Amino acid sequence: MVASGTLSPDKKFAVIYPTQQPEEGADAGNYLISLRPFAVLGKLDTKWPYFKNESHGGLTAEWSDDSSVALVTLDGKWGPHDIFLIEFRDGKLRRMTNVLAKAHDLLLPDYRKAKPERYNEYFDFIFEREDEPICELVGAKQVQIEGHATTDPKGLSRRKWSAQVKAVWDIPQAKFTQQKITRDPANKSD
Numbered sequence: 001m002v003a004s005g006t007l008s009p010d011k012k013f014a015v016i017y018p019t020q021q022p023e024e025g026a027d028a029g030n031y032l033i034s035l036r037p038f039a040v041l042g043k044l045d046t047k048w049p050y051f052k053n054e055s056h057g058g059l060t061a062e063w064s065d066d067s068s069v070a071l072v073t074l075d076g077k078w079g080p081h082d083i084f085l086i087e088f089r090d091g092k093l094r095r096m097t098n099v100l101a102k103a104h105d106l107l108l109p110d111y112r113k114a115k116p117e118r119y120n121e122y123f124d125f126i127f128e129r130e131d132e133p134i135c136e137l138v139g140a141k142q143v144q145i146e147g148h149a150t151t152d153p154k155g156l157s158r159r160k161w162s163a164q165v166k167a168v169w170d171i172p173q174a175k176f177t178q179q180k181i182t183r184d185p186a187n188k189s190d
Contacts (some may be wrong), residue, residue: 002033002054006072010131012036012091015072017050017059030059030074032086033095046082047122050074051139057066062133065139069171071099071135071143078153079129085143087171097174099135100127103145103165112181116151116161123149125161143169 006015012035018028028051030044050059058075072084083100086093104127109124118124127134127147134147150162161183168178 002035003030003050003059003061005079006059006070008061008063008067008070009065011069012067013041013070013076013088013128015044015059015061017052019052032072042096043165044072044074044082044084044096045098046074048074048076048081062137069140071137073133073135076126079127079147080134083135083170085135085169095174097144097169099145099169102169102176103127103167104149106167106176107149107163107165110163110181110183111149111151111161114161115159117159119151119153122134125149126153128153141171143171145169146169152187154175 001019002014002016008014014033014035016033017030017032028176029049030046031104032041032044033039034041050057060073062071068088070086072086073080076084080100082098085097085099087095119126127149134145138144145165145167147165148162150160152160163184164182166180167176170177
């Protein structure tokens, strides 16, 4: 099924999701497609694909005006699980990068140094989102990233870790050109 929040401005590209439940399809996932002519361009490499009517999830896309770049967000309970930067050239998929995973990697050394409790058995820490997006496109050349990561979104842990990341991902160079990490002063660890 085509996810309505993912259609490109030129109506050529979108993301599809399975209508069955996760346990019914071992290969179920979210796919980037071309609509005319119909073709599967690539699978979004995520552990938790979006399924219709699944709680805590959402699937949306932010596109550049020329439909050459998209940010596809797969949401979880507290914030995004994955944010894919998808680049096109001549109507074909050029590159797909999980920019949220790249932001995670920026924070990982500080997280490891703090030795906090993990968020859960699947994630060491998560990115929280209130009303503002964590990643935003700046034309077709940059992604601005501003997010809060934490091991404890409820604020209940004794060994909590949280930090802010501000970074700029340069799309043509496929790398960060700016980055700033600030650990929250209220972090507690043994």
